[in-house]
Amino acid sequence: MEAVIAVIGAGTMGAAIALLFANAGFEVTLVDKSRGALRRAEDRHRGESLEELEEAGLRKQDNPASLITYTTELRVYECDFIVEAIVERLRDKIELFRKIEEINSPAVLATNTSSFMPSEIARHLANPERLTLFHFSNPPILMPLVEVGGEIVSDETVERAVEMAKSIGKEPVVLRKECRGHVLNRMLAAAGVAVGYCLLYSRPEEIDAALRNLGMRYGFFETIDLIGLDVAKDVLESFREYYGDKYRGIRAMDFFMEKMVEWGKLGKKSGEGFYKWDGRRASIPE
Numbered sequence: 001m002e003a004v005i006a007v008i009g010a011g012t013m014g015a016a017i018a019l020l021f022a023n024a025g026f027e028v029t030l031v032d033k034s035r036g037a038l039r040r041a042e043d044r045h046r047g048e049s050l051e052e053l054e055e056a057g058l059r060k061q062d063n064p065a066s067l068i069t070y071t072t073e074l075r076v077y078e079c080d081f082i083v084e085a086i087v088e089r090l091r092d093k094i095e096l097f098r099k100i101e102e103i104n105s106p107a108v109l110a111t112n113t114s115s116f117m118p119s120e121i122a123r124h125l126a127n128p129e130r131l132t133l134f135h136f137s138n139p140p141i142l143m144p145l146v147e148v149g150g151e152i153v154s155d156e157t158v159e160r161a162v163e164m165a166k167s168i169g170k171e172p173v174v175l176r177k178e179c180r181g182h183v184l185n186r187m188l189a190a191a192g193v194a195v196g197y198c199l200l201y202s203r204p205e206e207i208d209a210a211l212r213n214l215g216m217r218y219g220f221f222e223t224i225d226l227i228g229l230d231v232a233k234d235v236l237e238s239f240r241e242y243y244g245d246k247y248r249g250i251r252a253m254d255f256f257m258e259k260m261v262e263w264g265k266l267g268k269k270s271g272e273g274f275y276k277w278d279g280r281r282a283s284i285p286e
C-alpha cells in the first residue's frame with residue numbers, strides 16, 4: 001500500500017507509532033515542537049524499540065529509523081495519513097488539526113486521543129468526516145489493539161484507517177458509537193477505582209501480581225507507569241469533566257498521583273513511578 005505518513009508528537013506513543021509505520025516500509029515524518037523529544041525518539045528507534053519489534057515478531061526493516069524524518073516543523077503537505085499523538089488537551093488537539101487542515105485538506109486525520117470522543121475534535125474542522133479515532137494501547141509496539149472509528153467519520157476514512165492499522169501488524173477494532181475513553185480506557189478507569197480500594201491493604205506490586213494471574217500482560221500500576229502518571233492525570237481530568245465522580249476512587253489515590261507528578265515520578269519515562277525502571281525492566285523501589 002502506498003502512503004506517506006506523518007506522526008505529530010514524538011513522546012511515548014508518537015515515537016513508537018512512527019517506528020511501526022517505518023518498520024512496515026512507509027516513509028514517515030515525525031513532528032514534535034520539542035527537539036529533546038525528537039532526540040529521545042530517535043535514540044529509542046535505534047535501541048529499545050527495535051527489541052520490542054523483535055519481541056512482537058514484527059521486525060521487517062534493518063534500520064527503520066532511516067525512513068523517518070525528524071522535524072520541529074509541521075511538514076505535512078505531502079502526507080496522506082496523519083496521526084496525532086500530542087498532549088491530551090482538547091483545545092491543543094483542535095488547534096493542531098485546524099492548522100493541518102489549512103495545509104493539507106485531503107489527508108486522513110487520525111487521533112490517538114486516550115479519552116476525547118473523535119467528534120469532539122472533528123466538529124471543529126471543515127471536513128469532519130476525515131477524522132478518525134486511531135487509539136493504540138501502550139506499549140504500542142507490543143500490544144495489538146488499535147481502536148478506530150467515530151460517529152461522524154466516513155466509512156471510507158474508517159476503512160483506510162483499518163487497512164493502515166493492519167499494514168503495521170495491529171488488530172483494529174471499529175467503534176462507531178463514541179464515549180469518552182472508548183472501550184479500553186473506560187475499563188481501565190473502572191479498574192482504577194477497584195484497585196484504589198485494594199491499595200488500602202495491599203502494595204502495588206502485590207496487586208499487580210494478582211492481576212497478572214488474571215491473564216493481564218501488565219499489572220495496573222505497571223500500566224500506569226508505562227502510560228506516564230502525567231498522561232494518566234490528564235486522562236482522569238478529562239473523565240472527571242465529563243463523567244463527574246463516576247470514576248473517582250479513594251481520595252488517597254488521587255492525592256498520591258498528584259504528588260508523584262509534582263515530584264517528577266512519571267513512571268518509565270522518568271525512570272521511576274510506582275516501580276523503578278532501567279530501560280524496559282521494572283523493579284520494586286526500596
Ligand code: NAI
Nearest residue numbers: 009011012013032033034037085086087088113114138227
Ligand atoms: P507524551 O507526553 O509522552 O508526548 C507528547 C508529545 O507531544 C511531547 O513530546 C510534546 O512535546 C508533543 N507536543 C505537544 N503539543 C504539541 C504540538 N502542538 N505540536 C507538536 N508536538 C506537540 O504523551 P504520550 O503518552 O505520547 O501521549 C500522546 C497522546 O496519546 C495523548 O493524547 C495520550 O492521551 C494518547 N495516548 C497515550 C497513551 C499512553 O499510554 N501514554 C496510550 C494511548 C494514547
